Amino acid sequence: MPASEARILANRENARRSTGPKSPEGKERSRRNGLKHGMAGRGVVVPEGESAEVERRESDLKTEMGPRSTIGAILIRQMATLSVRMERGARQEMASVASRALRASEEYDEARIEAAEQILAGLADDPRGAFRRLRKSPEGVDLLIEGWRKLRAELTRPAGSRWDLSSVGKAANLAGFPVEDERAGRLSALTRATWGSFERLTDRDGAGLDRDARKAWAFAELVRCVDGQIAELQAHRESLDFGAIERDRAGAGDRSLFDPSREASLARRYESEARRGFFKALKEFREVEAEVDAEEEVESAESAADAPAEAPEVGRSEVPLASCREIPTPAPIGVPTRPAPAVGRGYDLARGLDGRVLAVGRMVPSPDSR
Secondary structure, three states, rough: OOOHHHHHHHHHHHHHHHOOOOOHHHHHHHHHOOOOOOOOOOOOOEEEEHHHHHHHHHHHHHHHHHOHHHHHHHHHHHHHHHHHHHHHOOOOHHHHHHHHHHHHHHHHHHHHHHHHHHHHHHOOOHHHHHHHOOOOOOOHHHEEEEEHHHHHHHHHHHOOOOOOOHHHHHHHHHHOOOOOHHHHHHHHHHHHHHOOOOOOOOOOOOOOOOOHHHHHHHHHHHHHHHEEEEEEHHHHHHHHHHHHHHHHOOOHHHOOOOOHHHHHHHHHHHHHHHHHHHHHHHHHHHHHHHHHHHHHHHHEEEEEEEEOOOOOOOOOOOOOOOHHOOOOOOOOOOOOOOOOOOOOOOEEEOOOOOOOOEEEEOOOOOOOOO
């Protein structure tokens, strides 16, 4: 159904007043309300104390790896951030493990007590099963003894007994049987006898005693039953294997090295994700820088191909170009050369390095010889 005009006005007034924090400090606290570890999600990804470390690593990575592209610089920044986040996850797990190891023995004892208390809580629902499980550990036996001692205090309190039929039910459960069990009938009969009702007693129970003496006898019998249960449990406690318990307790420190809590699982997952992200960024950085190198090599080769060839310097070669073109390929080593042709006087021979005649020309006398 549509909202009434009064409801609309009330909502507007509430919205006007509920403006949230106004001071910078209040806004900062509000912004971090949902922040638990700062490893994922929106908000502060890196705590303020680690921002300087990110900046320092980014500077060192730029100096070491020398990015030559904008993408490379961005990947350097990612690697610096991911490396800090990766180490932060490892530090958090190590701190958690160290703390757990210090409290391992204490938590081991507390866990055993809590387990026994949970069993005791279900004693009324499953007296036989709970009684058997409680008798397997010193902590469970101690709880049974404590229960009997409380009942004895109710039975023998100086101001008057508070023992009643509900106490009978508790005693039956502590003995390991339901209230309706026939063994509970004996406690119930003795309890009624302390009140002067002897119908459920046998003829041998307090036979020959008057009413008050029989009531006192029933009371003493109840106390004896309770004390007997306490003594039996104490004897049973001494028979337990405390050596095995101590060995198990000594291994609690080693077992605590693995933290199965949800927070530790998140820390390990974020550390693993940061590690994968770091090496992925490193791989992408190398690929980007390799592309930059390839582009620079292509540009250098194209520039060299477009540059004009240098003209030879005149007079630099001692042998004329025409003579160079006339020089044949030297004969292979071991192949005999043809003898030089016979020439007459007035001719000169031009020979190659292998002794072969390259050209024959007429000798021209110098001006001085004329």
